[in-house]
Amino acid sequence: MNATQCSRAEILAGAIALGEASEAQRDAYRRHVAACAGCIAALGGEREIERTMAIVAVARDGESWEPDVLTTLRAGRRTHVRAWRFGAAAIAAAAALALGGYALLTSGARNAPATLPSTVAYRAPAAPAGLTQPKAAAHAQARVAARPRLVVVHNTVTLRRPAAAEAPAQTPARTVAAVRPQPAAGRVHAASRPAVLVAALTPSERDRRSIAALRTVETAPPADPHAESIQLVPSSSVIRDVFPLGGENAIVPRPPAIAYSENASGTTAFEVSVDERGTPVKCTITKASGYLVLDEAVCRAAMHARYSPRTINGRAVASSYSDAFTFRLGDDQ
Amino acid sequence: MDEVYLRTDHATAAQARVDTMVREYQTKLARYIRRMVGDAEVALDISQDVFLAAYRILKEEPERELTAGWLYRAATNGAISFMRRRKILRMLPLERDVDRSDWRIDERSATSLDLQAALRQLPSDQSAAVLLTSYAGYSSREAAEILGTTADAIRQRVCRAMRMLRTVMTERTKDT
Numbered sequence: 001m002n003a004t005q006c007s008r009a010e011i012l013a014g015a016i017a018l019g020e021a022s023e024a025q026r027d028a029y030r031r032h033v034a035a036c037a038g039c040i041a042a043l044g045g046e047r048e049i050e051r052t053m054a055i056v057a058v059a060r061d062g063e064s065w066e067p068d069v070l071t072t073l074r075a076g077r078r079t080h081v082r083a084w085r086f087g088a089a090a091i092a093a094a095a096a097l098a099l100g101g102y103a104l105l106t107s108g109a110r111n112a113p114a115t116l117p118s119t120v121a122y123r124a125p126a127a128p129a130g131l132t133q134p135k136a137a138a139h140a141q142a143r144v145a146a147r148p149r150l151v152v153v154h155n156t157v158t159l160r161r162p163a164a165a166e167a168p169a170q171t172p173a174r175t176v177a178a179v180r181p182q183p184a185a186g187r188v189h190a191a192s193r194p195a196v197l198v199a200a201l202t203p204s205e206r207d208r209r210s211i212a213a214l215r216t217v218e219t220a221p222p223a224d225p226h227a228e229s230i231q232l233v234p235s236s237s238v239i240r241d242v243f244p245l246g247g248e249n250a251i252v253p254r255p256p257a258i259a260y261s262e263n264a265s266g267t268t269a270f271e272v273s274v275d276e277r278g279t280p281v282k283c284t285i286t287k288a289s290g291y292l293v294l295d296e297a298v299c300r301a302a303m304h305a306r307y308s309p310r311t312i313n314g315r316a317v318a319s320s321y322s323d324a325f326t327f328r329l330g331d332d333q
Numbered sequence: 334m335d336e337v338y339l340r341t342d343h344a345t346a347a348q349a350r351v352d353t354m355v356r357e358y359q360t361k362l363a364r365y366i367r368r369m370v371g372d373a374e375v376a377l378d379i380s381q382d383v384f385l386a387a388y389r390i391l392k393e394e395p396e397r398e399l400t401a402g403w404l405y406r407a408a409t410n411g412a413i414s415f416m417r418r419r420k421i422l423r424m425l426p427l428e429r430d431v432d433r434s435d436w437r438i439d440e441r442s443a444t445s446l447d448l449q450a451a452l453r454q455l456p457s458d459q460s461a462a463v464l465l466t467s468y469a470g471y472s473s474r475e476a477a478e479i480l481g482t483t484a485d486a487i488r489q490r491v492c493r494a495m496r497m498l499r500t501v502m503t504e505r506t507k508d509t
Contacts, residue, residue, distance in 0.1 A: 007489070014488025017495050018466050018473055042496055052499050056467040059445040060364075065373065065436075067363035069380050070355045 013043045017053045242310040242319045255297040264291040268298045269324035276316040278307040347391035369412035379411040406479045413457045451498040462490035
């Protein structure tokens, strides 16, 4: 095979990879790789190409990072990464100038000094009180210094950070885990139960918010125990209750990194409505841990799991599954 | 005097347009840059630069249309020049492993890290080609327009990127 044909095959393979290839092009590719051992080894067959490329979309759809460019632009605050990494004061100065320009021109003033305090930004950001720059810097530092590990033992999630990491100013409150698994057996939950609904799990405000804003108030008073003892099923029927496929450990909450740096801990109880096909429909926090990030992580995990539906005499019905997770802080070793 | 008012007007209008653009594209654009440079904070930095540049252009030329393609082109250029600087300065070790701390815990799937491992070994023009098409959803013709090349060149780069992805995946499965 000569080089021209092989490079033509690369273009065809690219077209196949992008799903743009016509039937004729696919044919041409098949003919080429049937005769060219080098190309079939390097590029693979059509299906292989498509399978390989599929991971790009899978990786993309799995992303959850929600950057907030607008707030940083408005606040006149920069992440300073580049200046720090390259020690290039010029970059920082240029940035200050540019941002100063952005801030100033909007207010109409044109002849202002180039070095501006960042407070002159054209609109004071409605940032939560806790989100000041030193804190953000400390957060970044902690991120570099400590690579936290997550340990899940049954329903206790331990947030671990390496012992070598610089101790944060406030010592983490080391809470003893109080695991409160809520048995799901045969309960019909009253609809009137007050609850915090983690509605659409919008991740947009999740990452960079200060913990002050994340701290939720105690919202879930204990449910009335008498309200849920209504059993509508005759006692002779065979009931198999709803359960996550893969057992209790199939639900693994993965709190975002900010949870580690903020030493979030607490117990989150949740209830997940499962339809008759075993698909989770809605997740409700019945006891908030006090940290939205933890509650969201639990609900996200619960909504990702698959369930075997509750069955009555073999007939699947919609039901709900509840459980609890305790997050606590821990150090390595 | 009128001149000043006009300028203020332009600035306000430009600011409003940039605000809209930021809201619509910040996530897509910053994630795209993060894939290009493999570093979340640098990605945030570069996206800020892109939107600032958009603001400056719109302030001077209020009639100008800035499309998503323009944003992607500016982002690509920003990412490529960052990569080039990083290579020259060699301040950062060019290790092969992906720095996991740049990825949120729920983003550290094997697939996600495989893609990143492949991207960091690819030349930036190939990374840009595969990211603009499979990742950002442009056709090879649109991507060619953004990168200033031909559709066939894009296809060829995508093919090279696909080869790298394949190598990375095979190596990982061999290791474990």
